[in-house]
Amino acid sequence: xSVAKPVATRHAPxxxxxxxxxxxxxxxxxxxxxxxIILFFPVFWMVxxxxxKEGDAYTDPPRIVFHPTLxxxxxxxxxxxxxPFLHSVFVSLVSxxxxxALALPAAYALAIRPVKRWRDSLFFFLSTKMLPYVAAIVPxxxxxxxxxxxxxxxxxxxxxxxxxxxLAVWMIRSFFLEVPRELLEAARIDGGGLYVELSKxxxxxxxxxxxxxxxxxxxxxxxxxxxxxxxxxxxGPTVPIFLVSFLQSEGEYWARLSAAATAAxxxxxxxxxxxxxxxxxxxxxxxxx
Amino acid sequence: MANVxxxxxxxxxxxxFQALQDLTLSxxxxxxxxxxxxxxxxxxxxxxxxxxxxxxxxxxxEIGGSVVNDMxxxxxxxxxxxxxxxxYPSMTVRDNIGFALKLRHMPREQIASRVNEALALLxxxxxxxxxxAQLSGGQRQRVAMGRAIVREPSVFLMDEPLSNLDAxxxxxxxxxVARIQRRLGVATLYVTHDQVEAxxxxxxxxxxxxxxxxxxxxxxxxxxxPRNLFVAGFMGSPPMNLFEGTIAExxxxxxxxxxxxxxxxxxxxxTPALLEYVGKPVVLGIRPEDLGAVRPGDHNDSQAGxxxxxxxxxxxxxxxxxxxxxxxxxxxxxxxxxxxxxxEGLSQGTINRGGAGTARIDARTVVRAGDAVRFHIDPSRLxxxxxxxxxxxxxxxxxxxxxxxxxxERPARAGESAADAAGSISSxxxxxxxxxxxxxxxxxxxxxxxG
Numbered sequence: 001x002s003v004a005k006p007v008a009t010r011h012a013p014x015x016x017x018x019x020x021x022x023x024x025x026x027x028x029x030x031x032x033x034x035x036x037i038i039l040f041f042p043v044f045w046m047v048x049x050x051x052x053k054e055g056d057a058y059t060d061p062p063r064i065v066f067h068p069t070l071x072x073x074x075x076x077x078x079x080x081x082x083x084p085f086l087h088s089v090f091v092s093l094v095s096x097x098x099x100x101a102l103a104l105p106a107a108y109a110l111a112i113r114p115v116k117r118w119r120d121s122l123f124f125f126l127s128t129k130m131l132p133y134v135a136a137i138v139p140x141x142x143x144x145x146x147x148x149x150x151x152x153x154x155x156x157x158x159x160x161x162x163x164x165x166x167l168a169v170w171m172i173r174s175f176f177l178e179v180p181r182e183l184l185e186a187a188r189i190d191g192g193g194l195y196v197e198l199s200k201x202x203x204x205x206x207x208x209x210x211x212x213x214x215x216x217x218x219x220x221x222x223x224x225x226x227x228x229x230x231x232x233x234x235x236g237p238t239v240p241i242f243l244v245s246f247l248q249s250e251g252e253y254w255a256r257l258s259a260a261a262t263a264a265x266x267x268x269x270x271x272x273x274x275x276x277x278x279x280x281x282x283x284x285x286x287x288x289x
Numbered sequence: 290m291a292n293v294x295x296x297x298x299x300x301x302x303x304x305x306f307q308a309l310q311d312l313t314l315s316x317x318x319x320x321x322x323x324x325x326x327x328x329x330x331x332x333x334x335x336x337x338x339x340x341x342x343x344x345x346x347x348x349x350x351e352i353g354g355s356v357v358n359d360m361x362x363x364x365x366x367x368x369x370x371x372x373x374x375x376x377y378p379s380m381t382v383r384d385n386i387g388f389a390l391k392l393r394h395m396p397r398e399q400i401a402s403r404v405n406e407a408l409a410l411l412x413x414x415x416x417x418x419x420x421x422a423q424l425s426g427g428q429r430q431r432v433a434m435g436r437a438i439v440r441e442p443s444v445f446l447m448d449e450p451l452s453n454l455d456a457x458x459x460x461x462x463x464x465x466v467a468r469i470q471r472r473l474g475v476a477t478l479y480v481t482h483d484q485v486e487a488x489x490x491x492x493x494x495x496x497x498x499x500x501x502x503x504x505x506x507x508x509x510x511x512x513x514x515p516r517n518l519f520v521a522g523f524m525g526s527p528p529m530n531l532f533e534g535t536i537a538e539x540x541x542x543x544x545x546x547x548x549x550x551x552x553x554x555x556x557x558x559x560t561p562a563l564l565e566y567v568g569k570p571v572v573l574g575i576r577p578e579d580l581g582a583v584r585p586g587d588h589n590d591s592q593a594g595x596x597x598x599x600x601x602x603x604x605x606x607x608x609x610x611x612x613x614x615x616x617x618x619x620x621x622x623x624x625x626x627x628x629x630x631x632x633e634g635l636s637q638g639t640i641n642r643g644g645a646g647t648a649r650i651d652a653r654t655v656v657r658a659g660d661a662v663r664f665h666i667d668p669s670r671l672x673x674x675x676x677x678x679x680x681x682x683x684x685x686x687x688x689x690x691x692x693x694x695x696x697x698e699r700p701a702r703a704g705e706s707a708a709d710a711a712g713s714i715s716s717x718x719x720x721x722x723x724x725x726x727x728x729x730x731x732x733x734x735x736x737x738x739x740g
Contacts, residue, residue: 180373182371182372183375183377185362185375186377188342188361188362189340189362189363189367189369189389190388190392191392192363192392196392200377200388204378204379205378
């Protein structure tokens, strides 16, 4: 007993500290959960509403229990949603391919064979992001009008490529920097040219990073509203434009609007889901060695 | 099969840093040449210039008789082993080793047979289909070796290939790399900061400091006849004991502190240049194993002859031998930069005090800390250095080797003395600051040591 007692008193403060730490941790967990739920709730409500009939959608109090149905989804697509979806898919894919095709060589030059004043080049890329979009809309509109690109998917392809390029160059450059220099030197000694260096040495290492970059570009193009609204509103709307016009033309059909919005989210969520593993590796590339 | 000849090669980086200065060195066909020196001495730069990964500022490099200055790495017929192995992470061991052959469009069956041969030689057959991430450090190192040997190149270039291995594995791989090189008979340029690797592996050793070649010769010659203080302090672990002294009385006595070391006539016959130093300061060097410790009064003790007296500070028993750290009343000379990167860690714990030295004696001799000890010195093992130039006095022309620079005068870097290029020297025990011995930039170190 005489031995155990001092041991017990020595441990008491530690235990108290432990309890306190646990309480603090619990508090922050609760805050985090609360914020997450608040942020997620509108999305949750949108998805729920999409599966309701129009009559169940707008009730007071809101109805939680209902018969889920796909009626509104089929209504949306028979009501002309297919066309904007095709536009969005085309614009997103083409612009992402263009972005990668242009950003890869730029990033290679900046990361692996730095040119003189590469810092300035890098800053120039970034500086193009500093101009507020609104400031450019009038000149862009006029240029599009004069070149016959108004209401044309290619106008958006060009614009989105331009917007995404700086970000893509920055991201891909940072992934390229992760490639150990000795690996490239080993390839040079082994007899590989630029093509081998890129395809056999660099690509396997940066592929997750490229996937992450591509996905971020797709998300931006898929959701972009401002330029799409001004440049392609009438004949070639993209999905975000379609959603808004839906509200205007059809009146307050909440269930149908929710179904349309849910459908609009799906491709991006799917792409993210599929690329999840790559994405995590890509976004954390360089975080651990 | 080819030889490498590096002729008056210099490297100046765009920021003005001179990494190499007039390096002249040749690696004969089948020879294992080790480039050794402290970090930042330019050894890796030299290797990378031979590989073609670094531009050559001045001079020429020839491989197999043809100048390769402007040749692509892949056309130089070289293979390189990198410090961190640089294995392609997405390829299996087999693909890693065969990659260079594949790029050279060798027939598939021939690649397979050569790769299998290399795998067998390195004991990697069971790991052929693994990725590098699934291998241990030693196995990765062997894959890197395999990638080099499968090419059957004219020259192997190895950049500290063993430095990422743990101590035990390093000793094992040291022998293995040397064995493979002897078996293949390919000219090899091997860079290391570890002087044990340099001693054990090389046919010849080239010691670099601050971009300047200090000495190039067979390991034993470099060890026994260091050309200057830097080499004396760098090669050997523990390093050579260096004491300030003077030559007196027709070069028949060396005065070290208050002690007089008798030098027989044979020493003068071997180093006639000592006569020029009568009455002048010199630095005396003696290897730890050339000091025979005897306790005063023992039956084999004698007062006369070449005897250095001291007091034991610390005895380190290593089992097969013991290291005696002792103090004399002489002033010890430290070579700065020589021990900064001691891979084996053997010199750690050395007590740097006035007149500190180390003796390596057999394990059976009973010596305890605090004992007064007499060290009997074989005078023929004594080395003498000029404290001004840091050069060995009367550096015998017959030990000068093939790869050595021919001009006697080492060009000093701008703003530095010749002594600086060879590692600046100073006396840690000196209370009043021995200005004549210390070179620029070391006064702060010295005052800290003295304090």
